[in-house]
Amino acid sequence: MLDYVVIAVVLGVFVTALAARRRGRAAKNGRARTVSIDVTGDGVSRALGDGRIERATWAQLTLVEVICTPVKTADGATSFMLLGESSDAGCLVPLGVGLESRVLVELTRLPGFRLERLTDAQSHKAPHRETVWERPAGSA
Secondary structure, three states: OHHHHHHHHHHHHHHHHHHHHHHHHHHHHHHHOEEEEEEOOOEEEEEEOOOOEEEEEOOOOOEEEEEEOOOOOOOOOOEEEEEEEEOOEEEEEEEOOOOOHHHHHHHOOOOOOOHHHHHHHHOOOOOEEEEEEEOOOOOO
């Protein structure tokens, strides 16, 4: 009888720990989830669930990278664009979850940007990271 009690207690602790882990993961994903993406003629901004805002302006954009990841992002994407202004400033845009269409329209206005390079980079097996556009030297 004592064996059943011990098994029940251990099982209860295990189930409680598993539930707590899932709640923690859900909260973390909620903070990282994209709340909105705002695209204007000046640039793009991404609001996250925890209140952070990422921004990139078209005039300051220096590169566009596509990153394919073996695990889904908080938005459910397996790839995303990194729109970089510098090595420490820019904006992530999840791909394939319906948030990127207006961003892609604006990117096609950049000098030398080719949509097929982005599409090709996105089709690679994860993990993969590829620069699909860099601002030409001397252009602003």
